[in-house]
Amino acid sequence: MLELYGHVVASRLLLGTARYPSPAILAEAVHASKTDIVTVSLRREMAGSRAGGAFFELIRTLGVRVLPNTAGCHTVAEAVLTAKMAREVFATDWIKLEVIGNHDTLQPDVFALVEAARILSGEGFKVFPYTTDDLVVAEHLMEAGCQVLMPWCAPIGSAMGPVNLPALRSMRAHFPDVPLIVDAGIGRPSHAAIVMELGYDAVLLNTAVAGAADPAAMAAAFTGAIEAGHIAFRAGMLEPRDMAVPSTPVIGKAVFS
C-alpha cells in the first residue's frame, strides 16, 4: 500500500486525463487501469471546448480521487491562483504543482516551483511537485513543505522513458522515506517497470495511454508492469555481473569409458 499525505492507495499508477479520443474512452481507460487517482488540468479544461463543466462531471463519476494540476502555468502567480481555483472546483487540498519554464522541453522552472510550493504549503495545500531529478531542488522542495516528490524521467509527452537512470537511482537513495513518483516521459510499460525496479513508489503518466491505439488495453498493461516492477524491487534482484555463473551446480563430472 502507498501512503500519500496520509491517504492510503492500492494502485501505484496515477493517470492523466488529457488527450483521450473521447470521454467514454477516458472512462474505460481509468477503469481498466484500476487507478485510485487521476490528475486533471483545471486550466486546460476550462479553456477548452469541453468547457469544464461536463468534463469535470465525468471525472466525478469515475469514483477515483482527483489530483488537480496546474498544467500550463508559467509563473508562481498563475500556479498559485490555479491551485486555489482547483481547491474550490474539486474540494481538495491536493495539487500537482507544475510551473513550466521552457516551451520546448516543458521542463519545470524549479526556482518558481519551490517558491510556489512554499506559498501553497503555507496555505494548507498538499503539494505534489512536478520537478527534475536534481537533488538540491528536491531538498528545497522538502524544506518548502512538500512530502512527496515527482521527478520527471523525460520531457512530458516525449515517451522517451528514463533518460537518466543514475540520477533517478541516486534520488531514490537520497530520499529513502519520501514517496517518489516518476511523472512524465514514460512511453511504454517496460519504462514504468524499470523505474519501479529502482524502488520508486508510483508512476504518473498520461500520453502513453491516451495516445495508444487501445487506451484501455494500454492502461491495463501499465498496471501490470508497475505491479511487476514493484514486486521485483521488493523481492531483491540480482546485480548484473561480467562473468558467467553456472545456474546448475556442477557436483562431479560424468565418466564415460
Ligand SMILES: CC(=O)[C@@H](O)[C@H](O)COP(=O)(O)O
Ligand atoms: C497529465 C500530466 O500531469 C502531465 O503533465 C504529466 O506530466 C504526464 O506526462 P506524460 O504525458 O509524458 O505521461
